[in-house]
Amino acid sequence: MIRSTPSKHPRLITAAALATAMLALAGCAATPGADGTADDTSGTHVLKVAATTTPMPEVVRAAAEAIEEPYSIELVEVADYVQPNTMLAAGELDANFVQHPPFMEDFNAANNASLVAIEPVYLTVVGTYSSKHESMEDIPEGGHIVVPQDLSNQSRALQMYAGAGLIKLDPKVDKWEVTVKDVVENPQNLQFTEVDLMQLNAAYPEADGVFLHGTFARQLGLVPGEDAIAVEQDPQFAVSLVSRADNQNSPEVKALARAFHSDEVRAVLEEFDVPAAF
Numbered sequence: 001m002i003r004s005t006p007s008k009h010p011r012l013i014t015a016a017a018l019a020t021a022m023l024a025l026a027g028c029a030a031t032p033g034a035d036g037t038a039d040d041t042s043g044t045h046v047l048k049v050a051a052t053t054t055p056m057p058e059v060v061r062a063a064a065e066a067i068e069e070p071y072s073i074e075l076v077e078v079a080d081y082v083q084p085n086t087m088l089a090a091g092e093l094d095a096n097f098v099q100h101p102p103f104m105e106d107f108n109a110a111n112n113a114s115l116v117a118i119e120p121v122y123l124t125v126v127g128t129y130s131s132k133h134e135s136m137e138d139i140p141e142g143g144h145i146v147v148p149q150d151l152s153n154q155s156r157a158l159q160m161y162a163g164a165g166l167i168k169l170d171p172k173v174d175k176w177e178v179t180v181k182d183v184v185e186n187p188q189n190l191q192f193t194e195v196d197l198m199q200l201n202a203a204y205p206e207a208d209g210v211f212l213h214g215t216f217a218r219q220l221g222l223v224p225g226e227d228a229i230a231v232e233q234d235p236q237f238a239v240s241l242v243s244r245a246d247n248q249n250s251p252e253v254k255a256l257a258r259a260f261h262s263d264e265v266r267a268v269l270e271e272f273d274v275p276a277a278f
Contacts, residue, residue, distance in 0.1 A: 066262035102152035120238035127228025143208035
């Protein structure tokens, strides 16, 4: 669950707090700057950054403590991984912090979007977890395997089963682009089910194997990596600050990049035992 941690710094402005402040000012709305970024009445440029599951909101809060004047950060908390990309592509956000670059590239291809990864922030340990088995080799004939629907994460899941010798994947397909349709040998007749990334935790109690990011493993009381029956940690899948191509070189996004590589952010990553990518 997302931990609701109060801000330790006045630069962090939540959406609710901003709305309350606007009401209190009785109609004194923020004035758009020349680049479309909202300015408050004190001249601060408010940068909207979306985040979803822990530790992403906590990282955004830490970046808000570190960001330099005249910028502040408004944390926009979202409940899935598609909405923040749609909002960013539409210009409703300055950046988001919800994904790794391959997931972003899949979104771009499917939506004719031009999102870009600005900076990697932390590495993720993903794994195959099982409530029934101690190892991949224990998965039985006809075992029920749950994998993510999205291409980038599904390929990561399938590579673990291939690495354990349970399936073979089409060698003509790039290893990070394979899907269940590219399983060319399945001697144990494993049964694959594809579900949305946000629904993977619900599959854990009954599945013989389920792919989980560390964030979701923690929600189940599992230790990322340690409780998995297979693990993968590839730097290309680092969770990254993402913006739009038309905004990536702006002073605002450069300020965000510096804030996301700050000591304040590093301290939060250490608190959650997440390896920094910077």
